[in-house]
Amino acid sequence: MKNELVVKSNQVIEASYRLSVVEQRVILSAIAKIPKMCEVSDDEIYTVSVQDLKALGIHEKTAYRDLKEAVNRLYDRSISLDMGNKLVKMRWVQRVEFTDNQSAVALRFSKDILPFISNLKANFTQYLLSEVSKMQGVYSVRIYELLIQYKEVGGRLISIDDLRIMLDLGTRYKTTGNLIAWVITPAIEEINELTELKVIAKPTKTGRKFTHISFTIKNKPTSKKDIVEKIERDPDTLDMFYKMTDSQINMFGNQLARLPELAHLAVGNESYDALASRIKDMLRDPIKQTQFIPYLRNLGFAQIK
Incomplete structure (x- = not known):
């Protein structure tokens, strides 16, 4: 195996x-x-x-x-x-x-x-x-799969409504508190204990209502250098919003759309131009922008160190 x-x-x-x-x-x-x-x-x-x-x-x-x-x-x-x-x-x-x-x-x-x-x-x-061989939680494998998709991105934002549909929860765990306590937290604990990932889950609001779960996804440190970088890195990086000019959004949106690592964002046979247009809209959104931060850093966006 x-x-x-x-x-x-x-x-x-x-x-x-x-x-x-x-x-x-x-x-x-x-x-x-x-x-x-x-x-x-x-x-x-x-x-x-x-x-x-x-x-x-x-x-x-x-x-x-x-x-x-x-x-x-x-x-x-x-x-x-x-x-x-x-x-x-x-x-x-x-x-x-x-x-x-x-x-x-x-x-x-x-x-x-x-x-x-x-x-x-x-x-x-x-x-x-x-x-995933040792996981015991019924939702652990599913959530691991949803996060391993975005391992290279370093984070993923999933709406609570979408997560309920993906996990086929129906009327179970109706409140966000119950969803976190009985579904998300046990799954994240198993993922952190049993896999190569280190994941942090945080509910985020749109207005006054919790609408999304923000997942920070990292590899567990494997060397002294990795451990030092982990300690020095700002843990709230993925929660920050970077104001971009229209020209920056246009340039980086086009570059992001052509990254092989982000090919999964394309819908059906969507063209690069159409995908780029959607990504540009996401770069203007404080919630949706988070998934692109590691890639923006690699592409040289100066505000992200």
């Missing part, structure tokens, strides 16, 4: 769905087995074994029972993807098989979902399966 890679379309990562911890482990284990960078037929069957689940933290005595129950539920699970001008609901799997020796199950991904988890050449996120 050490080098098994999970690759997902960003549309899947930001889609609306809910899976239990064991169901997520089964799906991720199967996705990690899909050959990378080649065409895959929906006839292919992927086997998830008891050993796979044990490596992902399932207790040996209950591994097959948990595996079988999870796959039975997965057969009825769906995922809703935003496809630009329409919302498309599709199934994760179209077929499941159980072995007589009770050591593994096999599943076949649905034809609809397969293009979003195989042979991806653009707008995708990847991470090692081992990074």
Whole structure:
């Protein structure tokens, strides 16, 4: 499992769905087995074994029972993807098989979902399966995926309404306080403890109402130099708003739109000019500007040191 890679379309990562911890482990284990960078037929069957689940933290005595129950539920699970001008609901799997020796199950991904988890050449996120193998929280993997997308950016701002939809919370955790206490905080604690990321989550207001969660995303320091830089760096950098002139917005907006690291911001087949126009609007917004600060620094925006 050490080098098994999970690759997902960003549309899947930001889609609306809910899976239990064991169901997520089964799906991720199967996705990690899909050959990378080649065409895959929906006839292919992927086997998830008891050993796979044990490596992902399932207790040996209950591994097959948990595996079988999870796959039975997965057969009825769906995922809703935003496809630009329409919302498309599709199934994760179209077929499941159980072995007589009770050591593994096999599943076949649905034809609809397969293009979003195989042979991806653009707008995708990847991470090692081992990074999430020990997570126990039902929302930890989902939030980790939403943040690892923006690892190179150094931060991400997600509206509370969008987060509720992505996590398929429905009427659960209606208040921002409950959302933070029961969903976000436990997930961030696991991410900080078990992965290479160091994340800080902070609710932000629009007017008098909390409307967004601002995530600061950093790599854990791995050397003395990294530790010193972490101590010296202003922890509130991502909460600052930099007033830019129209000419600066125009210049940096065009440059940001052409950065490969920000290709995931494009909607469908959106042109560079259209993406640049949207980014320029975001640079004028105190909340939305935060996600671009690390890139503005790299591009030489003088106000950001």
